[in-house]
Amino acid sequence: MAKTSPAQFVQQVRQEARKVSWPTRKETTVSTLMVFVMVAFASVFFFVVDQLLAFGVKLIFGVGG
Known part of the structure; x- marks a missing residue:
């Protein structure tokens, strides 16, 4: 796998963030x-x-709180 420079990495992250x-x-x-419901x-x-x-x-064994 080719190494990516920090500047290229930041550029790629920004490009992907724009797609969100x-x-x-x-x-x-x-x-x-809906989650709460x-x-x-x-x-x-x-x-x-x-x-x-x-x-x-409790009914079957007669034990339990």
């Missing part, structure tokens, strides 16, 4: 809200599954 399409403020806000749904889902499994263990 950044999301709009609205897209960022919507994506952030999905985290909330996942939290509730895993809480319910954990409670059901704990109930099943």
